[in-house]
Amino acid sequence: MAILQDFRNNVKPNWCPGCGDYAVQGALQKAAVELGLEPNELAIVCGIGCSGRFSGYIYAYGMHTTHGRALPFAQGLKLANPKLNVIACGGDGDGMAIGLGHTFHAIRRNVNITYVLMDNHVYGLTKGQTSPRSDLGFKTKTTPRGNIETPVDTLEMAMAAGATFVAQGFSLQMQELTDLIVAAVKHPGFSLVNVFSPCVTFNKVNTYDWFKEKLVDISNMKEYDNRDKDAVLKCMREHEGLLTGLLYEDVQKPSYEKISGLEENNQMQSVKKLAPDVFEKLVQDFY
Ligand code: SF4
Ligand code: MG
Numbered sequence: 001m002a003i004l005q006d007f008r009n010n011v012k013p014n015w016c017p018g019c020g021d022y023a024v025q026g027a028l029q030k031a032a033v034e035l036g037l038e039p040n041e042l043a044i045v046c047g048i049g050c051s052g053r054f055s056g057y058i059y060a061y062g063m064h065t066t067h068g069r070a071l072p073f074a075q076g077l078k079l080a081n082p083k084l085n086v087i088a089c090g091g092d093g094d095g096m097a098i099g100l101g102h103t104f105h106a107i108r109r110n111v112n113i114t115y116v117l118m119d120n121h122v123y124g125l126t127k128g129q130t131s132p133r134s135d136l137g138f139k140t141k142t143t144p145r146g147n148i149e150t151p152v153d154t155l156e157m158a159m160a161a162g163a164t165f166v167a168q169g170f171s172l173q174m175q176e177l178t179d180l181i182v183a184a185v186k187h188p189g190f191s192l193v194n195v196f197s198p199c200v201t202f203n204k205v206n207t208y209d210w211f212k213e214k215l216v217d218i219s220n221m222k223e224y225d226n227r228d229k230d231a232v233l234k235c236m237r238e239h240e241g242l243l244t245g246l247l248y249e250d251v252q253k254p255s256y257e258k259i260s261g262l263e264e265n266n267q268m269q270s271v272k273k274l275a276p277d278v279f280e281k282l283v284q285d286f287y
Helices: 021-034 051-057 070-080 092-098 100-109 154-160 174-186 208-214 229-238 256-260 276-286
Strands: 042-046 061-064 085-091 114-119 165-170 191-196 243-249
Touching: 021 051, 021 085, 021 114, 021 174, 042 051, 042 070, 051 061, 051 085, 061 070, 070 085, 070 092, 070 100, 070 256, 085 092, 085 174, 092 100, 092 114, 100 114, 100 154, 114 174, 154 165, 154 191, 154 229, 154 243, 165 174, 174 191, 174 243, 229 243
Parallel strands: 042 061, 042 085, 085 114, 114 191, 165 191
Antiparallel strands: 165 243
């Protein structure tokens, strides 16, 4: 059985010291061990951004795709190889701006994959511009007088798209985050794990301390029922989305694979492999 070391490679992340993404990487590797996976049973698919580098830092199958396009790739991968555990990773710039259309439709389609979205309310890789998740009034070089655009509400967007699994974690709570990723991978449909993963270099407002002070853990709410959609939405609004935990789960809605019949009859599995020379001939036009 694989241990933590088996999901590590010798590539040193070039994230800034203190970046929240380190903890997400650790939680994801820990979750893979807790799930009893082997590296060849896991695929990490990323978009572009600081968190887009994820796939290079974990020993498993890794795909670094184009900006905002990790989810279409991840869904195709899962449908072609249902045995693979597919986790897409990206940031708020990647998934909530250029990739928002893909995010919304992937959620409503409900293919059995997990999306770990690292939300730091800023574009980090391109050196600190306002993102679709930046707070109103947030000042950057693209908004020197403060952001005037209402931030995308990730949780409510996911609920509106018909999400079947919505969780939210925080980089400072690594074991809780690990548990959320484990539950997300086990969920038989699309699972969203939004993680507040602070950018220590370009966001001096939404810091570790800021989140620590604001976030409310739903496990401290006695009456919270994560199967009651109306109540969940009400709670999300009351706390302006600053909640952590497994916020919502719908275990009734079937996955895309189930409803399409692919689960029983996956034709992709019967596609014959091309002979190497035929494959070579087909792709030579692209050289
Ligand atoms: Fe992390 Fe921000 Fe540095 Fe990117 S720029 S590695 S998000 S701290
Ligand atoms: Mg970001």
